[in-house]
Amino acid sequence: MDPQKEYVLRTVEERGVRLIRLWFTDVVGQLKSFAISPAELEAAFEEGMQFDGSAIDGFSRIQESDVLARPDAGTFELLPWGQSDETAARMFCDVTNLDGSPFEGDPRHVLKxxxxxxxxxxxxxxxxxxxxxxxxxxxxxxxxxxxxxxxxxxxxxxxxxxxxxxxxxxxxxxxxxxxxxxxxxxxxxxxxxxxxxxxxxxxxxxxxxxxxxxxxxxxxxxxxxxxxxxxxxxxxxxxxxxxxxxxxxxxxxxxxxxxxxxxxxxxxxxxxxxxxxxxxxxxxxxxxxxxxxxxxxxxxxxxxxxxxxxxxxxxxxxxxxxxxxxxxxxxxxxxxxxxxxxxxxxxxxxxxxxxxxxxxxxxxxxxxxxxxxxxxxxxxxxxxxxxxxxxxxxxxxxxxxxxxxxxxxxxxxxxxxxxxxxxxxxxxxxxxxxxxxxxxxxxx
The missing domain is CATH 3.30.590.10 (Glutamine synthetase/guanido kinase, catalytic domain)
Known part of the structure; x- marks a missing residue:
């Protein structure tokens, strides 16, 4: 596995991270997020997390709605706010089509x-x-x-x-x-x-x-x-x-x-x-x-x-x-x-x-x-x-x-x-x- 992904997995375990928030933006630059548990993290790295892109402004049409959020391990950071008993972290994601190709509606992909x-x-x-x-x-x-x-x-x-x-x-x-x-x-x-x-x-x-x-x-x-x-x-x-x-x-x-x-x-x-x-x-x-x-x-x-x-x-x-x-x-x-x-x-x-x-x-x-x-x-x-x-x-x-x-x-x-x-x-x-x-x- 990629060393950065191994570092994230190890840090999540050692620091007792309870939630990992996956971040991306819509076309106008509003920050979007959903959370996964540590148990889902390795699968997120390997396969991406599927979600309904038609719910996000500028993403998919209804008939082609599902896309994948693939977390960028290099952007992993602990979030310094929230409840004291709930350590959380975030990673930015690249959004792809289900076949793994870059999704044209992803602003981060446009910059890359x-x-x-x-x-x-x-x-x-x-x-x-x-x-x-x-x-x-x-x-x-x-x-x-x-x-x-x-x-x-x-x-x-x-x-x-x-x-x-x-x-x-x-x-x-x-x-x-x-x-x-x-x-x-x-x-x-x-x-x-x-x-x-x-x-x-x-x-x-x-x-x-x-x-x-x-x-x-x-x-x-x-x-x-x-x-x-x-x-x-x-x-x-x-x-x-x-x-x-x-x-x-x-x-x-x-x-x-x-x-x-x-x-x-x-x-x-x-x-x-x-x-x-x-x-x-x-x-x-x-x-x-x-x-x-x-x-x-x-x-x-x-x-x-x-x-x-x-x-x-x-x-x-x-x-x-x-x-x-x-x-x-x-x-x-x-x-x-x-x-x-x-x-x-x-x-x-x-x-x-x-x-x-x-x-x-x-x-x-x-x-x-x-x-x-x-x-x-x-x-x-x-x-x-x-x-x-x-x-x-x-x-x-x-x-x-x-x-x-x-x-x-x-x-x-x-x-x-x-x-x-x-x-x-x-x-x-x-x-x-x-x-x-x-x-x-x-x-x-």
Whole structure:
């Protein structure tokens, strides 16, 4: 038997694990789970666990419903919460058809397939997201959410509940093998950021799913509510998932070239050019909610225009300045994604766009040296700076015509995602909002 599977079986026995939770996600990135007992674990490794895929959004149709969950032993971790007398663990699963072939509706399989394409070119894809989120007193969606604090950037609020929640969250993440690089209070009231340390994209997608659950669990334990909704409050900054990334060839950073003025290699320039060229096409995946576009508006810190720069935070893509001799640190930061995305699909389309730029030799446009937010529409047009889609409907229109996204996601997920999100937009259009009532009812 595989050594990792033997380790899991031995650990389950030695630690008295009572339940093993098998995790996977639906197409929009909602975490799904079912539990098995230790007695079923060896069979799960060898044969997979059969379940009804038609019950999961974006998975199977009724007439082809059954699929298998095959646990990935390398993702085994003990869960640091639950009842004291019931030790539990989790593993992420790959979902397959009954014949063992990869299931096209499995987002984790989509990312693995895109990573395989990168490896065929000699590249490994590494990412590090900055995870922003809000704490509120409760999750009642019928009223304006109430923040737990009034802090802003880097405020040291040592005595408040939110700071304690963030500290306990970091300890829990570290206990589950998810290293944290930075954490601090963000700009908006009760908004916080925890930055995860660089690792390969598949591990990071698993980590993002775990992270979102941990943040919510720790908040719930203290009677609070955590949300990754991109824009829960009007008039303040929303939550992003700025994603730092690089390609490696063996132990060498393929984005780095110490002789270049920007310290960027031809590969790095091509990757940025690909992301810029296809940015509009992938936005529906990286920003998948109606609410996502309340964050991506001009004049806020979130990027609304397609440009790149070294140290200009108004740009969609930033190339952080690195110290001389630190080639391993050369990376790019893609600033439009938000933390409500499905990380498996988001990393897939980001990688596909970057690789397309490399393969096709896209030319990198000039760096944006001014604050893009302060330029007029005419000035941006003169500099060739396009605008990201400004609504979910617009983003879906652009995505629907994208061969790149269709290939990256596969026919099954591509078609289902568009249908699902068109339905979401249709539901949204039918609503009468408080804004409309306040603005129009008295006047008309």
């Amino acid at each position: 397939r895109n990573l395989d394409r990168a490896r065929e070119r000699g590249f490994n894809f590494y990412v590090a997201p900055e995870m922003e989120f809000f704490y509120f007193a409760d999750g009642d969606g019928t009223r304006v959410p109430q923040p737990l604090d009034t802090g802003s950037y880097f405020d040291l609020t040592t005595a408040d509940v939110a700071s304690d929640l963030r500290k306990r969250t970091i300890h829990t993440l570290e206990a589950m093998g998810i290293p944290v690089e930075y954490s601090f209070h963000e700009d908006s009231p009760s908004q916080h950021e925890i930055d995860l340390r660089y690792t390969d994209a598949l591990t990071m997608a698993d980590n993002v799913m775990t992270f979102r659950l941990v943040v919510r669990e720790i908040a719930m334990e203290r009677g609070a509510y955590a949300t990754f909704m991109p824009k829960p409050l009007a008039g303040v900054q929303g939550s992003g998932m700025h994603t730092h990334m690089s390609l490696y060839e063996g132990d060498s950073n393929a984005f780095a070239d110490s002789s270049d003025d920007y310290r960027l290699s031809k590969i790095g320039r091509g990757f940025i050019a690909g992301l810029l060229h296809h940015a509009g096409e992938i936005t529906a995946v990286t920003n998948q909610l109606v609410n996502s576009y309340k964050r991506l508006i001009p004049g806020t810190e979130a990027p609304a225009h397609v440009s790149w720069a070294r140290n200009n935070r108004s740009a969609l893509i930033r190339v952080p300045v690195t110290k001389s001799g630190k080639d391993s640190s050369v990376r790019i930061e893609f600033r439009s994604p938000d933390p409500a995305c499905n990380p498996y699909l988001a990393f897939s389309v980001i990688l596909a766009a970057g690789l397309k730029g490399i393969d096709e030799g896209y030319e990198l446009p000039d760096e944006a040296t001014t604050n893009v937010f302060e330029l007029t529409s005419a000035e941006r047009a003169a500099e060739g700076i396009a605008e990201l889609p400004q609504s979910l409907a617009e983003a879906l229109d652009v995505m629907e015509g994208s061969e790149l996204v269709a290939e990256a996601l596969g026919e099954h997920i591509f078609g289902w995602f568009i249908r699902n999100k068109r339905s979401e937009w249709s539901d949204y259009k039918a609503q009468v909002t408080p804004f409309e009532l306040q603005r129009y009812l008295p006047a008309w």
